[in-house]
Amino acid sequence: MRTNRLRALRHLSGRTARRVLVLGSAMVLLGSGASHTAAWAAPTAPEDDPFYSTPRDIADRSNGTVLRNREIRMFGLPLRVSAWQLNYRTTGSDDRPVASIATVLVSATPWSGPGPRPLLSYQVAEDSLGARCAPSVALHRGPDSAVSSTVIEMPFIVDALRQGWAVIIPDYQGPGSRFLDGEHAARAVLDGMRAARSFAPAGLSTDSKIGAWGYSGGAFATLWAAEQRGRYAPELPIVGVTAGGVPVDIATIARDADGGARAGLTMLIVLALMRNATGPELAALMNERGRAVMVAESASCGTDLLARYLDAKIDDYAKTPGLLTHQAFLAAAQRQELGNQTPDIPLYLYHSTTDEVVPVAGFEALLRRYCSSKSTVVERHSSADGHNGTAMSEAAGALAFLTDRFDGTPLTPGCDRA
Incomplete structure (x- = not known):
């Protein structure tokens, strides 16, 4: 079993083996005063934690309402970043009210761009069937095998915090851990944005620009939110979306x-x-x-x-x-495929031509649907080695695209394909 686990982790992500190094880099970048021997926090599991529970009056609350909040230490460490967990109301794909969880992060780095501090919704590739695998657990507890996806994506989150942005990381699969439920994910992402903007300690306002970013399973949730924004949350000022390694053609x-x-x-x-x-x-x-x-x-x-x-x-x-x-x-x-709606948000999409997990043909088909519907898309085929290599090598372009959108840099409408 031990040999099988090691083989699986190598095939899952070459980054997993470096998760401790990644977290160490995050602590340096965010100015942790913690020693190398600091103990990880060990909060209660979600199913035993009253904070995760659903309030009795949830049906009386509007989508995006913050039902509970609590301040936490990210990874249980004294990092120079303010962190809160929000329990907020959203609506599941079955149209029933759901209490979902998101983590809001604000670093000490001030926002120096135009307007109020912007908000980035970052969707981690949760890819799971259990609540213990959710990003809120990782960001509170620290790294273990159940939450490695969150930890190995920390460099992207840290880069966003260094820009002076606020970042929300939603548990978009919800309390039922509904992997590949696009409508549920979209609503949880969009209502998380609503919740973060209304949460005064985050220092945001109704004029704060919003962006979204995700890779692989996180890209699935991100693009579903982009497609659904127009009919579910049209008031949200989402100015740009970046997504890579998008799972398209699930059956293949x-x-x-x-x-x-x-x-x-x-x-x-x-x-x-x-x-x-x-x-x-x-x-x-x-x-x-x-x-x-x-x-x-x-x-x-x-x-x-x-x-x-x-x-x-x-x-x-x-x-x-x-x-x-x-x-x-x-x-x-x-029923879970992307491309049924036309996003009215500028998109930056990237994919490896040698992706061994998500065949590039499905990505090409999605691009054709978006471009034929007159979406504004900047697309980059990557020559990086495979699915996981592209996540790292193309992150700078994704970040730059979002930076330009928050700065108000003009973008030519249409499809820019390279």
Whole structure:
């Protein structure tokens, strides 16, 4: 099992092994006075923490209302950054009220640009089935295997804080950990922006410009929010969105990973789509072994699944062969695809031509849909090595795009493809 876990982590991200180094860099950049022997905070797990609970009167509150707040120490350390957790009202994809969590960060670096301090909503690639894997847990508790995605994306968050921006990191999968539920994610992101702007200690105002950024699973949530903004939260002044490694053509991603080193990704996608489904058709395709997995992995992180299902074939968990081409699976995946709405926000999209996780063909198809609908898109094909390499190498361009939008630099409408 130990060998399998190490292999899985290498295939998940070359950055995971460097998460302690990344966090150390964050502490230096943010001016931590903590020693190397400082103990990590160990807050209560979300399911046992009253802060995460849903208030009884949530149905009477409007979307984006802050229901509770508390100040925390990011990673449990005395960093030079103010940090709060917000419990706020949003609406799930089933149109029921949901209490969601987000972490708001404001560094000591002042904002020197035009207007009030801007807000960046950064969507971490949560990619999980359990609340213990959520970014709010990582940012409060510190690094462990369950929250490695948040920790390895800290350089991007730190860069944003160094610009003097406020940053909100939403648990956009919600208390039910609904991975690949686009509508739920979009609403949680947008209502998180509403909550942050109304939260006085963050120092924002209704005139604060807003940006959004995410990579991989975080890009999925980010672009869903961009597509839904016009009809769900048109008052939000979102001036720019950056997204890379966007999961498009979910069914193909699952088929490509099946039976190989990333087979745990296939399992994650199948289990997530079952959770998000409006009916029992997809779950009914699983055999007894598959039903046992549905129960056993109901709160697992993506790293857990990648470690446990190396080289697994999803049909070994299905009643009959061909689950990944079955109409029930294809329909569930199609409901979560991007490109059905035209974002009215300038976009900066980047993708590796050698992406081994998300085939570039799906990204190209999404670009064609956006460009044919007259979206304003700056697109960059990256020559970086694969999915994870592109996250690091193209981050500077993503940050520069957002910086220009917050500074008010003009952008020519249309599609700029390179």
